[in-house]
Amino acid sequence: MTTAPSVLGRADGADRPTDLVAAARALQPLVRENSAAGEAAGQLTDPVVDALHDKGLFGMWVPAPLGGVELDPVSSLEVVQALTEADPSTGWVVMAASLATGTGGAYLGDAAVAEMFQGSRFPVVAGQGTRPGTAVRDGDGYRLSGSWSFASGIKHAQWIHTLGIVEETGEPLIFVLPVDKAELIDNWDVLGLRATGSIDYTIEDVYVPAAFTHSGPTETPVRGGPLFTLGIMHFALIGHSAWALGVSRRMLDELSGLVRSKAGRPGTMADSLAFQAAYGEAEARWHAARSFVCETWRGATETISSGATLSVDQKTLLRLALYNATWAAEAISVAVYRAGGTTALRAGVMQRYFRDMHAGTQHITSAPGVIEGCGRYLGGLAPAHDWLYMNLVPKAS
Incomplete structure (x- = not known):
């Protein structure tokens, strides 16, 4: 790895928060307030975009020599989940733009980075x-x-x-x-x-x-630390895993709030043993999915921090954890929508999160080929294979 020239540093970096998890959580009220307006406009609102810049969140994965944080994977999960709980579109845009911006900073040539990373804000790619x-x-x-x-x-x-x-x-x-x-x-x-x-x-x-x-598939950074040995695809896995967890967490919290608001009235779900059991099962499924994601990413972080590269076993489990989180979240969204009744049917948070969840399941990272590849490898049916993006392919000889 080489170090970027000093001219690529950012003069305003010292004023930007380094605790991006706290910054993301602090933005939740603003993001929630603007979510409906963003959906109507077909893009994030200016106040949200300005706040994301002010908090340095587009620099989550930007190399440190360029003023970025090089945020570790587990903390990155927290950032994207927090933003997604406030608004799925905001979480999605931040994970996508942070990936393209950060990997550009890590892998592009010095001339490109010198042109892109200047001014008072990180570029958005x-x-x-x-x-x-x-x-x-x-x-x-x-x-x-x-x-x-x-x-x-x-x-x-x-x-x-x-x-x-x-x-x-x-x-x-x-x-x-x-x-x-x-x-x-x-x-x-x-x-x-x-x-x-x-x-x-x-x-x-x-x-x-x-x-x-x-x-495209490089895992050799020009600048930045071990984080960038993950390569583009693994940044995407972090983002999409956290996004699914954020959507389903908010839907469960909305349903819980709805049920509590009607508790005490005759015949409400609060008194239904069937609902209580179903809600408990949904919570168990969410916590299990989150634990799987965090466990696999803690292991991956230890590996790259030691200077090693991810094993095929680790790459497989990271993809499996994402796939599991996505489809657990989808199942939770359906259960919440059904339990929410007419509240979920009408315009509002439940309806929007249900629609957003079903848009998110169409992404390539959760396509059938992913679980097929995971099953093939973990079942011992592809011993001489490795992952190229989301495809399990024979290792190059």
Whole structure:
């Protein structure tokens, strides 16, 4: 690893909170107050975005030489869960933008980072790294073209992070370029997560210097500490695990509050033994899912902090913990919606969280192939395999 030049440091870093867990929890009232307005607007509100910047939350995973915190995985889980409990779209945008911003800071060349990380705020980088575009070499860079979907948070971003395949070599690269180099397509008309503004975008034959690219699956940082040996995909696992836990936690708390508010009236759920048992089972499922996520990430943190790399067993369990948390949260959301009756049917927190949860389950990190790969590996049926993103593939010989 190399250290970034001193010019890449941030003059305002000393004024930014370093306890991002406390900062996220302190923002919960503001985020809650703005959640309905964000959904109506199809993007986070300006007060929320400004507060996220002021608290340095977009720098959660930015390398320390650039003024970031390099927040450890378990604390990162707490941050995303806290924001998601206040508003699922806010939690989603922060995890997505923090991933793209932080990994850009860790893996891009010095020239790119010098241009991006300046001013009084961290840059916001958004986009997506799944369905790739195409790139061709052009001197000391590439010409990139393609169309992409699900650019969460791009309405608040200055830079795009997007995947392309180099035609000459087949190499998958992440390209980072200014947002104004792309055509944004405002088509986010969806069931849930409306305030993420996860619109489509296209890029047509745009030149991207080599310094603004890095290998998609890299786990070798140019700057920053052991955190960045996780690689992009494992940052995504942290975020999506915490997001699922945050949605389901808030839904359980809303249901508990609703039931308590009606306690004492004849025939309410508060007196139903069947409801009490079902609620207890839901709480047990939530705590079990959270414990699995935290346990696997504590082990992963110990591994990378020691200078080692994650084993295939650990990578598998991290994916399994995410998958379990997502579908446990989905089951909890259904149980809460049913128990909530007409309160959950009408516009409000329960309805919105139910819709947001079912939007979140469509993400690639919780697709059927993930559990199939986990079962194949843990069952001893793929001994010479490793994970590439969310796919279990044969190890390179």
